[in-house]
Amino acid sequence: MRLAGAIAAALLAAGAVGATEIPQAERRSGYSFMKPDTRAMQDEDTANPGMLWVLDGETLWKRKSGAAEKACADCHGDISTSMKGIAARYPAFDNATGRPVDLEQRINSCRANHQQATPLPFESRELLALTAFVARQSQGSPIETGADPQLAPFIAKGRELYLQRQGQLNLGCANCHDDNWDKRLAGSAITQGHPTGYPLYRLEWQSLGSLQRRLRACITGIRAQAYDYGAPELVELELYLMSRARGMPMEAPAVRP
């Protein structure tokens, strides 16, 4: 099994190298693959369900929390200046752990270290709301993730995961998002997989959801074992995808079908 597996892995890796990256000028957001009515939903704050989470986030931002009795606003002040462009640089290198952390993890480390509060569970309404409120401050800002040279080895790992074929269906992310993005998988448009809009409202979920949730859905779709929320592999994939989308404008909170 191990030997056969190693040989197959070598063969598959050889296959994966053929994947071609999308040139800068041809990069397209998932937005451009959507029908006009779904686009209109994203464009209009009053029609965009994601704005409900942003509003909740605003309340939470100002609410004192944890043993330190501090609100986010007590340290960061006016979010529209202190957090402008920040989400467009995440995941970012965290000196304390020597690893990249995504925006949700950064919010939770602020809770633990500065508010002395318990971490919020992944995909909880509160964590999504705070993340959406912070990410909203970067709407329109170009993605800059990956500029820090300390991130290079983690971006490389993310790219490896992106190219690796996996699951019972034996597909890699690149098979769809680099090689077949102008096609349809049954009823769904296959996009280029740029994470410009997260956290975003997905009509299928009837909820806001994180990029990790989206990645887990694609991984389960190819019948592979989804990584747990917060797993280093998921953060590395997020990091690779964000660096792959460099220069594209942030859209959070976006809407997707």
Add this chain to the structure above:
Amino acid sequence: MARLTYRMSGRFIAGLMLALPGLAAATELRFYAVDGDAIPQSLTGAAGDAARGRALVVERSSTCILCHSGPFPEQKFQGDLAPDLSGSGSRWSEGQLRLRLVDALRLNAETIMPSYYRVDGLQRVGTPWRDKPILSAEQIEDIVAYLVTLRE
């Protein structure tokens, strides 16, 4: 002269090579003989049922129409990652269609078409699907029986 090779479940091979009794096959794949680019003999020893095969192909969970389109007017959503299945039976023999379904990777190492009757050489398969082929031998025979009827 026809080249004849035999294949068996990767797990079975591993069991033999490593002599680990604990690795007994979770799913025993049946033996089959590959002759050139085809598997001439039925995996089950019996002919499949074309009507059941059609039902399987249009069923989303079989995954075919995620990528393929075909003569399925009742199916609103069909994929366009792969050739239209109309006329498959004119282009390929029964044995060629069978090998394509069983292990398309054998014919084209870069194909995105999954191997429907293979459990080895896969990475990180999710728990519900681990050590199981995507389709059973019976299901493959039903689909093959249907595909040969698609003539142009």
